[in-house]
Amino acid sequence: MINQQEIKSGFHYFVMGWHFITQKGLRRFVIMPIVLNVVLLSGLFWLFISQISTMIDWVMSFVPDWLGFLSVVLLVLSTGMILLLFYFTFTTLSGFIAAPFNGLLSEKLEKMLTGEPINDDSWLDIMKDVPRMLHREWQKLWYSLPKIVGLFLLGFIPVVGQTIVPVLTFLFTAWMMAIQYCDYPFDNHKISFNVMKNALGEQRSQSLTFGGLVTCCTFLPIVNLVIIPVAVCGATVMWVENYRDRLRFDMNFKYQHGHSSREVATRSNSTDIRTNNHQIVK
Numbered sequence: 001m002i003n004q005q006e007i008k009s010g011f012h013y014f015v016m017g018w019h020f021i022t023q024k025g026l027r028r029f030v031i032m033p034i035v036l037n038v039v040l041l042s043g044l045f046w047l048f049i050s051q052i053s054t055m056i057d058w059v060m061s062f063v064p065d066w067l068g069f070l071s072v073v074l075l076v077l078s079t080g081m082i083l084l085l086f087y088f089t090f091t092t093l094s095g096f097i098a099a100p101f102n103g104l105l106s107e108k109l110e111k112m113l114t115g116e117p118i119n120d121d122s123w124l125d126i127m128k129d130v131p132r133m134l135h136r137e138w139q140k141l142w143y144s145l146p147k148i149v150g151l152f153l154l155g156f157i158p159v160v161g162q163t164i165v166p167v168l169t170f171l172f173t174a175w176m177m178a179i180q181y182c183d184y185p186f187d188n189h190k191i192s193f194n195v196m197k198n199a200l201g202e203q204r205s206q207s208l209t210f211g212g213l214v215t216c217c218t219f220l221p222i223v224n225l226v227i228i229p230v231a232v233c234g235a236t237v238m239w240v241e242n243y244r245d246r247l248r249f250d251m252n253f254k255y256q257h258g259h260s261s262r263e264v265a266t267r268s269n270s271t272d273i274r275t276n277n278h279q280i281v282k
Contacts, residue, residue, distance in 0.1 A: 003205040010209025017234025029105040030229040106184040106236045177211035181231040185239035
């Protein structure tokens with residue numbers, strides 16, 4: 001069900017992301033993701049331009065002759081599906097490469113907003129934490145990959161693949177963008193992937209609006225060079241205003257009560273979150 005208030009808040013957090021990337025104290029954490037973004041996007045753009053004709057011809061070869069009168073429409077929709085595939089590839093690779101920098105940017109912005117440091121780790125401690133960050137990126141990849149493959153295969157079904165599938169692919173991409181960038185502030189607090197995903201699902205209209213705006217900006221020249229830090233900042237503001245007080249809990253809770261991370265994540269599907277003690281209970 002569409003929630004108009006959540007749609008407005010999704011726009012709000014997207015705009016706040018643009019506001020904070022220019023703030024003093026954050027600019028140096030914004031530069032590195034942008035540089036990495038420029039290098040990666042340039043390489044993928046060259047690959048896309050050199051291969052798009054071949055890819056379009058290949059996709060159109062699955063369209064039967066009796067649908068020839070729709071060739072122009074199907075060509076446009078097929079091109080859109082290829083663009084979304086290109087976008088998914090770009091965001092996946094950029095997520096792996098820029099994860100440590102995005103996590104640090106989110107941490108610094110949260111400190112600016114709340115006045116409370118998340119941790120006092122040294123640069124050596126941050127580097128030691130990189131494998132955990134990359135594992136988190138793998139979690140997101142394995143969550144999204146089967147669904148992307150399924151949508152890609154559905155794209156070969158005549159008519160359905162050129163009409164319904166592009167819409168579904170855009171909506172799923174928007175959902176993944178919300179997950180991708182909201183995950184940084186959640187992960188900074190060691191909140192599990194499943195708990196994060198379920199929390200975003202509770203305000204799905206907000207998540208899809210925010211993720212949809214980020215998705216659209218990826219296709220805009222120049223804008224797509226800075227959209228990653230913008231999305232990280234916007235998602236961090238969303239975390240602070242919507243989820244921080246509800247979901248932040250002491251990591252010792254899991255160990256004091258004898259629960260593993262997997263058990264806590266599993267229980268989150270059927271639990272209520274109490275704001276007064278930050279504990280997950282039945």
